[in-house]
Amino acid sequence: MKNPLCCLVVCFCLGTIYVYLFKIPFWPYYIVGAVLIAIGAFMLNQRLGFDILFLAVIFISGALSLKNAYTISKADISRYAYNRNDTVYALKGFINSRPVIKDGGVSFIFRAEEVQFGNNSYKTCGDVFVYAKGQNNLSYGDILLLLGSLYKPYRLYKGKAFVAMRIKNNSALVALNKNKGSLFKKLAFYFKDKMELIFRQRLSPLAASINNAMILGEKKRIPAAVYDYMIKTGTVHIMVVSGFHVGVIAFVAGILLKILRIPRRIRYFGIVFCLIMYCFISGASTPAVRATVMSIFLIAGYFFQREPDIVNSLSLAALFIMVINPKDLFSISFQLSFISVFSITYLFPRLKLLFRLEKIRIKFLSGVLDSFLISLAAWVGTSGFIAYYFKIFSPVAVLANIFIVPIASLVILSGLSMLIVSVLLPPLGGAFAAFNEVSVFMLLTLNFFFSNLPFAYYFF
Amino acid sequence: MLNFTYEERKAALAVIIIYFLGLGVNFISKQVAPKASPLCFNENLGKINLNAADKKLLMSISGIGEKLSRRIIDFREASGGFSCVEDLMSVKGMSQTKFIKIKDYLFVQ
Numbered sequence: 001m002k003n004p005l006c007c008l009v010v011c012f013c014l015g016t017i018y019v020y021l022f023k024i025p026f027w028p029y030y031i032v033g034a035v036l037i038a039i040g041a042f043m044l045n046q047r048l049g050f051d052i053l054f055l056a057v058i059f060i061s062g063a064l065s066l067k068n069a070y071t072i073s074k075a076d077i078s079r080y081a082y083n084r085n086d087t088v089y090a091l092k093g094f095i096n097s098r099p100v101i102k103d104g105g106v107s108f109i110f111r112a113e114e115v116q117f118g119n120n121s122y123k124t125c126g127d128v129f130v131y132a133k134g135q136n137n138l139s140y141g142d143i144l145l146l147l148g149s150l151y152k153p154y155r156l157y158k159g160k161a162f163v164a165m166r167i168k169n170n171s172a173l174v175a176l177n178k179n180k181g182s183l184f185k186k187l188a189f190y191f192k193d194k195m196e197l198i199f200r201q202r203l204s205p206l207a208a209s210i211n212n213a214m215i216l217g218e219k220k221r222i223p224a225a226v227y228d229y230m231i232k233t234g235t236v237h238i239m240v241v242s243g244f245h246v247g248v249i250a251f252v253a254g255i256l257l258k259i260l261r262i263p264r265r266i267r268y269f270g271i272v273f274c275l276i277m278y279c280f281i282s283g284a285s286t287p288a289v290r291a292t293v294m295s296i297f298l299i300a301g302y303f304f305q306r307e308p309d310i311v312n313s314l315s316l317a318a319l320f321i322m323v324i325n326p327k328d329l330f331s332i333s334f335q336l337s338f339i340s341v342f343s344i345t346y347l348f349p350r351l352k353l354l355f356r357l358e359k360i361r362i363k364f365l366s367g368v369l370d371s372f373l374i375s376l377a378a379w380v381g382t383s384g385f386i387a388y389y390f391k392i393f394s395p396v397a398v399l400a401n402i403f404i405v406p407i408a409s410l411v412i413l414s415g416l417s418m419l420i421v422s423v424l425l426p427p428l429g430g431a432f433a434a435f436n437e438v439s440v441f442m443l444l445t446l447n448f449f450f451s452n453l454p455f456a457y458y459f460f
Numbered sequence: 461m462l463n464f465t466y467e468e469r470k471a472a473l474a475v476i477i478i479y480f481l482g483l484g485v486n487f488i489s490k491q492v493a494p495k496a497s498p499l500c501f502n503e504n505l506g507k508i509n510l511n512a513a514d515k516k517l518l519m520s521i522s523g524i525g526e527k528l529s530r531r532i533i534d535f536r537e538a539s540g541g542f543s544c545v546e547d548l549m550s551v552k553g554m555s556q557t558k559f560i561k562i563k564d565y566l567f568v569q
Binding site: 008044048068071 | 461462463464466469470472473476477479480483484486487489490491492493494495496497507520564565
């Protein structure tokens with residue numbers, strides 16, 4: 001088989017779906033898996049027998065991974081929180097996200113390590129979403145003592161934290177130290193703050209919000225109307241950090257390292273470092289992680305002088321994400337991200353053959369038709385999922401993407417160039433900012449135009 | 461089927477064994493209940509001293525408004541200070557429900 005990783009991912013996913021549909025006990029399946037591994041060790045010489053056993057073990061691994069992910073630790077902080085709870089808890093831990101300042105307060109994800117209530121203190125684990133009023137000098141890695149009541153929000157609107165704590169009293173938050181958290185993440189958040197500042201200083205609020213979303217993965221400040229147009233035209237994917245961004249970062253990092261005359265093999269490590277840093281800067285969302293893992297896999301292919309394979313690298317990215325959090329398989333962003341790349345990889349070459357594009361001699365026309373077919377392939381792959389989740393069907397998406405994706409590329413390129421130039425040659429930053437403003441204006445105008453075309457979209 | 465070489469099969473088996481062991485250890489660690497230990501933070505951590513707090517600080521507690529904070533300060537000045545948190549019940553406008561809600565945020569020193 002040319003793509004063995006693809007086969008492994010399918011088996012892992014089937015195991016995960018099996019647990020999603022049926023409840024299973026952990027230990028009997030674990031024992032079966034262990035026995036199959038033991039038998040597999042004796043069948044290393046038998047190719048077919050080993051392969052069948054190995055795929056069965058991968059299936060069980062997928063099942064057990066999801067089962068384990070669903071099991072909440074007995075020390076988890078969520079065990080202390082109830083929907084209506086007036087008990088006051090003292091929590092010790094550290095800030096595990098980039099604090100967001102909003103409405104005169106700050107919100108962040110707090111990694112709890114110790115909880116105290118009544119007359120006892122307990123070791124704990126898990127994340128708590130904290131909103132503290134009147135605080136604005138907190139940063140990632142700060143060790144804090146918090147006092148307040150824990151509750152479970154009705155809507156799990158804040159990512160992975162199931163428990164929330166509201167600090168209304170200034171003295172109920174005591175900062176102890178600043179030494180927790182990873183240095184890498186601290187560096188990533190530092191860069192993100194600086195980039196946001198450059199966008200704020202150089203661009204208009206609307207252009208800054210679009211750039212923040214497209215380059216830094218911060219979608220909170222995009223006006224609702226703009227988002228609405230993008231959903232209607234099926235181009236909301238341009239707001240997600242994905243393969244194109246990662247490609248641009250890899251290209252720019254490669255060029256800069258080449259100018260510095262760094263040897264080729266060491267350059268690969270530099271590019272990988274930049275990609276991982278960018279992944280953290282952009283919030284490590286599923287599409288960003290997918291694109292980063294795929295790129296690292298392709299770079300590793302060049303490093304070891306092996307032929308890169310897009311399906312294998314896509315499969316590895318899926319396996320990587322699901323091993324870390326198997327629940328991601330059921331998230332919309334995971335499904336859309338992988339299905340779009342897979343359908344482009346699988347359908348585009350076939351559509352190209354079908355329409356006999358290789359016979360077209362005019363390069364420009366061939367390029368335009370290529371873009372059309374890529375857009376069509378992605379639309380065919382994702383439209384079913386979009387219709388199911390968002391209850392919208394947008395035939396205009398195929399046409400809109402041909403025009404909007406290149407302009408979105410201009411926004412990203414000019415935005416990234418503006419960031420680099422603003423640091424290296426600040427006086428030149430204004431030119432890139434002006435170009436970026438024009439690109440954003442064109443992007444929004446086209447979105448407005450396509451969303452107003454007759455039969456552009458149907459809600460059902 | 462998977463077209464692995466003998467060496468690749470050995471490597472794949474090693475990886476899956478490590479993953480399986482990790483999964484088992486992680487699952488067991490989730491079953492261990494935390495043991496209670498004596499209090500290790502300061503009992504008054506984050507609480508407001510009723511005998512020292514100004515109007516603004518008192519108002520930072522949810523449930524105490526401008527009027528009530530003024531009455532608390534008036535009461536403190538008139539009585540020469542609070543001797544315990546329960547003295548708050550003597551302040552005009554302090555209901556039993558409100559007292560239960562705010563008492564954990566306060567201490568007397």
